[in-house]
Every structure is written in C-alpha cells, then in structure tokens.
Amino acid sequence: MEQASPKHEQAQPPLERLSDALQEAIKVVVGTHRKPPRRLKSFLNGTWFGHPLHPVITDIPIAAWLLTAIFDIIWLIAPTHTNWAGLGAFVAVIAGLLAALGAIATGLTDWSDTYGAERRVGLNHAFFNACAFVLYLVSFILRWLSGPGDGVAAAILGFVGLACVLYAGYLGGELVFTTGTGVNHTAWEAAGEDYEAVLPVAEVEENKLYRVMAAGVPVVVLRQGEQFCAISATCPHAGGPLDEGAISGDVVECPWHGSRFRLCDGRVLTGPATVNAPRYEVRVSNGQVEVKRASSA
Incomplete structure (x- = not known):
C-alpha cells in the first residue's frame, strides 16, 4: 500500500x-480551510453582492x-x-x-x-x-x-x-x-401551491437534519424546540446535499465547498455560494410536519 x-x-x-x-x-x-465566516473568500466569491x-x-x-x-x-x-x-x-x-x-x-x-x-x-x-x-x-x-x-x-x-x-x-x-459553473442549482426547482405532509412530528428529533421530499423537491428540515425551519436541501452553488452538512445553531454548512446557510430564512452567510437557498414555510397539523415553498423564495 x-x-x-x-x-x-x-x-x-x-x-x-x-x-x-x-x-x-x-x-x-x-482561507478556504479556515473556520467560518471566511470573510476574504466570501468577499471574493461575491456572497455579499448576491452575485458572483x-x-x-x-x-x-x-x-x-x-x-x-x-x-x-x-x-x-x-x-x-x-x-x-x-x-x-x-x-x-x-x-x-x-x-x-x-x-x-x-x-x-x-x-x-x-x-x-x-x-x-x-x-x-x-x-x-x-x-x-x-x-x-x-x-x-x-x-x-x-x-x-x-x-x-x-x-x-x-x-x-x-x-x-x-x-x-x-x-x-x-x-x-456548458458545464454549469456558477449556475444557481435551485433555480428550476418546482414549488407546490399547498402544504404537504412530510414527517410525523413524533419522529422528529431536535437539532437533527431531515431530508424530505416536497413537490418532488428535496428539502432539509430542522427542529429546535417547538420551532421548525426548512430550506431546499440542494446547495445553490454546486448542488451539494445540505442535509449531509454540519449544523451550528440554525446554520448548516454544505459538505462540498463549505457554503453556509441559515435554515430559518435560507440566507447565505458564507461563500462560495452567492444566492440564498429557497425557504420553506413549516407548520404542524394533525401530528404531521407540513411544508410549502415560501412565496418569497
């Protein structure tokens, strides 16, 4: 070996x-390998600008x-x-x-x-x-x-x-x-018009990421106390699976390139991503966690 x-x-x-x-x-x-917020890298990526x-x-x-x-x-x-x-x-x-x-x-x-x-x-x-x-x-x-x-x-x-x-x-x-570099990977995600049940509330643990499907789109859900947050599970930068990322509070870090998003509003905090992750509204009804893509996403 x-x-x-x-x-x-x-x-x-x-x-x-x-x-x-x-x-x-x-x-x-x-400073790609430094701890967040990696301000120099995010500045050069254009995260603050909302555009590369x-x-x-x-x-x-x-x-x-x-x-x-x-x-x-x-x-x-x-x-x-x-x-x-x-x-x-x-x-x-x-x-x-x-x-x-x-x-x-x-x-x-x-x-x-x-x-x-x-x-x-x-x-x-x-x-x-x-x-x-x-x-x-x-x-x-x-x-x-x-x-x-x-x-x-x-x-x-x-x-x-x-x-x-x-x-x-x-x-x-x-x-x-041709190769799709820098293209928002969530731009063509479908958005359902109604809430959709995705998880039984009793099965949802706190501070754990859950990957669910809503209107055929992967969504990541987080529970903190009685509050539920959800955003698209696809990183806009390169399509990385956010549900496999590390969480700190209500912030998730993409496991591929380290982009960080706030789970309660989808805001991008650290590059290389430059656009926010689509946010989902969450409610609890009849013992089920239900999600619907926010109209502002």
Missing part, C-alpha cells in the same frame, strides 16, 4: 497535478482593452495627427490592467472550488487571460518608455492580447453554459 500512492501520483496527468497544486495554494491564500463577483469585474478589462484597440487603430492610420488616440490607448491599457487584477483574484477563488471538466476548462480560461495580462503589461511598459504616441510594437502586442482575452471570454461562456 505504501508503494501504490507514488505510482498513482505518477499516473495522474500533469495538468491534473498542476491543478491540484494551484487549487491548494489558492485555498491557503483565501468575477463576471462583473471581467467586463471592465475587456471593455478597456477593446477601447485600446480602437485608439491604436486610429493612431496607426494617422499617427502624426492623432496623438490623443495614443494617449487614450495608454490610459485604457492601465485601466484594463488594474481591473484585471481584481478579475484574477476573484476568478482564481471561484476556480479553486471546481473539479472535473469545469476545472480543465477553467484552467485554459485562466491561461489565456494570463497571456493577455502579460501581453498588455509588456505593451504598457513599451508605451511608457516610448511615449503614448509612439509604439507600433506596443499596439501589436495589444492586438494579440485582445485576441487572447476574447478567446478566454469564450471559454468563460463554456464554463457557464
């Missing part, structure tokens, strides 16, 4: 080993570098009369680089919780974005050394960098629309 582990590691593809090492390093930096932060920030460098290309084309057509275009390209490159730092930090944080096909696509996405960043960084240095209105080489590097970032954007679309 002691000799099997090294052989297994050698058999693992190089990119998989690289991904493992990178993900572990990122998790150390952002990475796709919001990525619009800025893409727009800035598109403007850079436009300004460079204008300057290349008439370099002696369009110094303003060279200056505009210089400023746009700087804006894109600064915004890209935020996109890198948020993107790597999100990627650190992926696996399988989405992890491989995400690694390629990150690679082409990194190429774009390096090309624009060199382009900025050349513009700074030669002056905003004098830099054919800097403009060419910018065009290549734009091609890289646009292809990286295409791969970002693959992550969302």
Whole structure:
C-alpha cells in the first residue's frame, strides 16, 4: 500500500497535478480551510453582492482593452495627427490592467472550488487571460518608455492580447453554459401551491437534519424546540446535499465547498455560494410536519 500512492501520483496527468497544486495554494491564500465566516473568500466569491463577483469585474478589462484597440487603430492610420488616440490607448491599457487584477483574484477563488471538466476548462480560461495580462503589461511598459504616441510594437502586442482575452471570454461562456459553473442549482426547482405532509412530528428529533421530499423537491428540515425551519436541501452553488452538512445553531454548512446557510430564512452567510437557498414555510397539523415553498423564495 505504501508503494501504490507514488505510482498513482505518477499516473495522474500533469495538468491534473498542476491543478491540484494551484487549487491548494489558492485555498491557503483565501482561507478556504479556515473556520467560518471566511470573510476574504466570501468577499471574493461575491456572497455579499448576491452575485458572483468575477463576471462583473471581467467586463471592465475587456471593455478597456477593446477601447485600446480602437485608439491604436486610429493612431496607426494617422499617427502624426492623432496623438490623443495614443494617449487614450495608454490610459485604457492601465485601466484594463488594474481591473484585471481584481478579475484574477476573484476568478482564481471561484476556480479553486471546481473539479472535473469545469476545472480543465477553467484552467485554459485562466491561461489565456494570463497571456493577455502579460501581453498588455509588456505593451504598457513599451508605451511608457516610448511615449503614448509612439509604439507600433506596443499596439501589436495589444492586438494579440485582445485576441487572447476574447478567446478566454469564450471559454468563460463554456464554463457557464456548458458545464454549469456558477449556475444557481435551485433555480428550476418546482414549488407546490399547498402544504404537504412530510414527517410525523413524533419522529422528529431536535437539532437533527431531515431530508424530505416536497413537490418532488428535496428539502432539509430542522427542529429546535417547538420551532421548525426548512430550506431546499440542494446547495445553490454546486448542488451539494445540505442535509449531509454540519449544523451550528440554525446554520448548516454544505459538505462540498463549505457554503453556509441559515435554515430559518435560507440566507447565505458564507461563500462560495452567492444566492440564498429557497425557504420553506413549516407548520404542524394533525401530528404531521407540513411544508410549502415560501412565496418569497
């Protein structure tokens, strides 16, 4: 058994080993393995924003570098009369680089919780974005050394960098629309119109999670004294089973990636999840625990 582990590691593809090492390093930096509330990770995930932060920030460098290309084309057509275009390209490159730092930090944080096909696509996405960043960084240095209105080489590097970032954007679309990364896994859950009996009250112990079905949807129920709470049993982030998670008070932690939700209102407290879990109204009738998806969920 002691000799099997090294052989297994050698058999693992190089990119998989690289991904493992990178993900572990990122998790150390952002505090994935720390105790809740893991504020830095949640901030970079966008939990406070109610939306993944990475796709919001990525619009800025893409727009800035598109403007850079436009300004460079204008300057290349008439370099002696369009110094303003060279200056505009210089400023746009700087804006894109600064915004890209935020996109890198948020993107790597999100990627650190992926696996399988989405992890491989995400690694390629990150690679082409990194190429774009390096090309624009060199382009900025050349513009700074030669002056905003004098830099054919800097403009060419910018065009290549734009091609890289646009292809990286295409791969970002693959992550969302093909592999489902970052998609709310509870978005299409059915909602019954009436209360549905799911458990006999006498069988429900306090401070224990129960997985039940309501309108064909898995729901997790918690009893604390005479109070009952219920939310969807599916973690919105990646579909993890919340009923298998650890509870602390009325908060449950997803066993897959550590997202934390308050069971009485579904509010997400800790990332990587960014949207609340659907809440269920609970009542006791005729000795049965009955649930119905809340209209506000």
